[in-house]
Structure formats: C-alpha cells, structure tokens
Amino acid sequence: MTTATSVVDDLMERFEDTPLRIGTRTTPLATAQTQRVIAAIERLAPGIAIEPVGIETSADLWTGDLSQLGGKGNFTKEIDRALVSGRVDIAVHSMKDVPGDVPLPTGTEFGAYLARGDVHDVVITRDGRALAELPAGSKVGTSAVRRRAQLSLYRPDLITERVRGGIDTRIKKLDAGEYDAILLARTGLERIGLDHRITEVLPTTWADGSTVAVVPAVGAAVIGVQARTADEPVMRLLAEINDDTTARHITAERTMLHMLRGHCNSPIAGHAHTTPDGQLSLFGMVFNRDGSKWVRSHGWGPTDDPASLGAWVADDLLRQGARRLIMATKR
Incomplete structure (x- = not known):
C-alpha cells in the first residue's frame, strides 16, 4: 500500500531540480483558488518548490457572448495545452467551467477535487433591496443562462442582461449604475474577500412558486486539479489531497451532464449531496432559454455508485424531453 510518506518522497525526488508548476487562469478568483491548491500540497509536502503559471484564456480575453466564441471550453483549452505539452505539471479549474460535451485531452484526468465550498447563488443590489423588492423593469446582470432561466420563472418583469468579466469587474459595473442588481456565486465572493457585498442569499431548492430559488450549476464551488496520467508521482499526490x-x-453531477450532452448555452442545473441518512442525492433540471419550460428529476442511490445515479437522473430528464430543450438553445 502506498503511504503518504512514500508519496512525498517520490514527489520530492521528482521535483528535486525543478518546481511543481501549476497552470491557472489569471483572474483574482483563479489566483485565490490556486492558493488553496498550493496550501493543500504544502501541508502534505512542506518545502516543495511550487511555481504558479498564469495563463490567459480565450474566454478571459473575450468580451462578447461566450457562446459566439465556442463555449466553456475556452476557459480551459489553453491551460490544457500547457498541461499536455509539459509546460505545467498540474492544472487548476473551476469545475463549473469544465464543459460536459468536450472530452478531456487524451492522457489527462482530474486527480483531485478540493472540499466543496458554498453552492448558493447570491444577489448584490446597489441600494440594498432584495430581489423581490426590485421594481419591474430593473436591470439584472448575469452571465449564466442557467440563472437567467430560473430568475425568469419568478420575475419575468425584470430585464436580465449578460455581464462578463471577473467578479470585481462586475461589481464595479453595478456600482457605476450599469445594473440594478447582479447575480453571482457566493463561494467566489468568499474566496476573494468580497462576501460583505452580498445583499441576499438565494435558496438552492424550490419551496413554492412564489419564492426565488436558483439550483446550482454542475460543479458549483468545486476546485478540480488535473494532471497527466503518466506522471505517477503527481497523480499519487493528487490522490492524497x-x-x-x-x-x-462531482461524479454524479458530471455523469448527468455528460449524458445530457450539455453545451455552454444549455440551462442545466445539477446538485448532488449526501443526505443525513447516508444516501447520495442528485437533483437535476433542464430549462429552455427563458425559463418558460423545464424538466426536473431527483434521484437517490448508494454513495459508492455515483455514476449510476447520474445516469439515472439523466435518463429521466431525457425521457421528459430534456434533449428538445437543450437543442433549442444550441444556436
């Protein structure tokens, strides 16, 4: 059996003359997430030399609609190339940005997921009013089709507009008066120290037809660490963290996403958790673009077979017409 001590010994030998290079996006949130990965590695292997390698991705440089650029894969493809070519040894990704319809580069896989953060979506308003208190015609900024679709179920009288850029950039646009409110992920705000700006935390499950709730994105609040499968010392390191x-x-959620063949324009929501009695629960939803039509499914299963649960929920959604809703947004 491989012990933590032997893992560290192999790792220190592997990186005796060169640092462990970590490929990451250059946004403040990506930097904060990479620091969490570095801290986890340093707890296991104190003294190891680590070098973050910032990589600007196509999606970070693009200011238009992400779907026109080709989707979420543009958050990851440049980092993937650096990993495959050996320019970096591991890659750090927000799992919600890893597409479900694009396979990972051959010879790579996710070897570690850090403990999940808070999955709630939140509202930030300029004047402190809750979402339900905003007058009709108020402008709400969000980049996620999933959020727009769910918001329109409850407040079709609000105007939702796409907002791009990092979290700090979006807040600056709000403060400048471009929007009356913006929707963001709570965990991202927490990771860069801006959670004091939160006006309202939205529920993740539907309680009734009059309460705003937003089911999380697949992979929400999860940091994934990817490496080359042939790099055995690194893969053993990732298994330890x-x-x-x-x-x-994540396995349950992404199995569902993969079987649905969701693309960047697909309003797909999915959230798995372990219930108090020890079962694995997975809730999935697929919407059309404006939220006027949707299908949903909720399944339970044993914790030792998450892929089967993800497949069951995906099959149930497809039986209800999820493919038709997904294809209608692929343009």
Missing part, C-alpha cells in the same frame, strides 16, 4: 465526498458528488 482529494476530498472523497466531493469527488462522489
């Missing part, structure tokens, strides 16, 4: 519970949840 992996959070098993989060890995099970």
Whole structure:
C-alpha cells in the first residue's frame, strides 16, 4: 500500500531540480483558488518548490457572448495545452467551467477535487433591496443562462442582461449604475474577500412558486486539479489531497451532464449531496432559454455508485424531453 510518506518522497525526488508548476487562469478568483491548491500540497509536502503559471484564456480575453466564441471550453483549452505539452505539471479549474460535451485531452484526468465550498447563488443590489423588492423593469446582470432561466420563472418583469468579466469587474459595473442588481456565486465572493457585498442569499431548492430559488450549476464551488496520467508521482499526490465526498458528488453531477450532452448555452442545473441518512442525492433540471419550460428529476442511490445515479437522473430528464430543450438553445 502506498503511504503518504512514500508519496512525498517520490514527489520530492521528482521535483528535486525543478518546481511543481501549476497552470491557472489569471483572474483574482483563479489566483485565490490556486492558493488553496498550493496550501493543500504544502501541508502534505512542506518545502516543495511550487511555481504558479498564469495563463490567459480565450474566454478571459473575450468580451462578447461566450457562446459566439465556442463555449466553456475556452476557459480551459489553453491551460490544457500547457498541461499536455509539459509546460505545467498540474492544472487548476473551476469545475463549473469544465464543459460536459468536450472530452478531456487524451492522457489527462482530474486527480483531485478540493472540499466543496458554498453552492448558493447570491444577489448584490446597489441600494440594498432584495430581489423581490426590485421594481419591474430593473436591470439584472448575469452571465449564466442557467440563472437567467430560473430568475425568469419568478420575475419575468425584470430585464436580465449578460455581464462578463471577473467578479470585481462586475461589481464595479453595478456600482457605476450599469445594473440594478447582479447575480453571482457566493463561494467566489468568499474566496476573494468580497462576501460583505452580498445583499441576499438565494435558496438552492424550490419551496413554492412564489419564492426565488436558483439550483446550482454542475460543479458549483468545486476546485478540480488535473494532471497527466503518466506522471505517477503527481497523480499519487493528487490522490492524497482529494476530498472523497466531493469527488462522489462531482461524479454524479458530471455523469448527468455528460449524458445530457450539455453545451455552454444549455440551462442545466445539477446538485448532488449526501443526505443525513447516508444516501447520495442528485437533483437535476433542464430549462429552455427563458425559463418558460423545464424538466426536473431527483434521484437517490448508494454513495459508492455515483455514476449510476447520474445516469439515472439523466435518463429521466431525457425521457421528459430534456434533449428538445437543450437543442433549442444550441444556436
């Protein structure tokens, strides 16, 4: 059996003359997430030399609609190339940005998922009013089709407009008066120290037809660490820092996403968690673009077979017409 000590010994030998290079996006949130990965590695292997390698991605440089650029893969493809070519040894990704319809580069896989953060979406308004208190015609900024679709179920009288840029850039646009409110992920705000700006935390499950709720994105609040499978010392390192519970949840969610063949324009929501009685629960939803039509499914299964649960929920959604809703947004 491989011990943590032998893992560290192999790792220190592998990086005796060169640092462990970590490929990451250059946004403040990506930098903060990479620091979490570095901290996890340093707890296991104190003294190892680590070098973050910032990589600007196509999606970070693009200011238009992401779907026109080709989708979420543009958050990852330049980092993937650096990993495959050997320019970096591991890659750090927000799992919600890893597409479900694009295979990982051959010879790579996610070896670790850090413990999941808070999955709630939140509202930030300029004047402190809750979402329900905003007058009709108020302008709400969000980049996620999933959020727009769910918001329109409850407040079709609000105007939702795409907003791009990092979290700090979006808040500056709000403060400048370009929007009356913006929707963001709570965990991202927490990771860069801007959670004091939160006006309202939205529920993740539907309680009734009059309460705003936003089911999370697949992979929400999860940091994934990818490496080359042939790099055995690094893969063993990632196995040591992996959070098993989060890995099970992500496996269920991404199996569902993969079987649905969701693309960047697909309003797909999915959230897995372990119930108090020890079962694995997965809730999935697929919407059309404006939220006027949707299908939903909720399944339970054993924690040791998350892929089967993800497949069951995907099959159930497809039986209800999810493919038709997804194809209608692929333009």
